Amino acid sequence: EHDGLDAFTRALPAASAGRVFAFSARADRLYTEVDYRAGDCLLFGNEEEGLPQDVLDGAPERAVRIPQRSTKVRSLNLANAASIGAYEVLRQLGFPDPAPARPRLDESVHESSHAR
Numbered sequence: 001e002h003d004g005l006d007a008f009t010r011a012l013p014a015a016s017a018g019r020v021f022a023f024s025a026r027a028d029r030l031y032t033e034v035d036y037r038a039g040d041c042l043l044f045g046n047e048e049e050g051l052p053q054d055v056l057d058g059a060p061e062r063a064v065r066i067p068q069r070s071t072k073v074r075s076l077n078l079a080n081a082a083s084i085g086a087y088e089v090l091r092q093l094g095f096p097d098p099a100p101a102r103p104r105l106d107e108s109v110h111e112s113s114h115a116r
Contacts, residue, residue: 005043005055012041020062023085024050025075027063034064036089038096044085047078 002008009020019040023031045051056063066076066084076084090096 012039020059021085022051022055022059022063023065023081024056024063025065025068026050026053026056027060027065029061029064031064031066031085031088036092038093040089042082042085042089044078044082047075050075 002011005020012020019037020043021031021034021036021040022043024045043051043055045055066081068076075081
């Protein structure tokens, strides 16, 4: 836990070079327009208010948004937004160290699970 965004940024590993991308519905740049690299951090605000405006104004080139189809939608669920952002980073990095595929289901196990 950190006392504020500055303390958090100072605590980042040197490899990340302090690259923090602030996700906000108020940002102009789309999250898919960023060339992410290993060590980047994604910052999200709460669902009710999002990130403070001064955080977005402090580094507008690192403020990004997930597009929504309607302005009538206030925000995405925080867990969904974080998942979308994290998945895009992993996609761009080539899904490093993916878990192996799960084993095939045994037909008898599969059939018994549907019988319930």
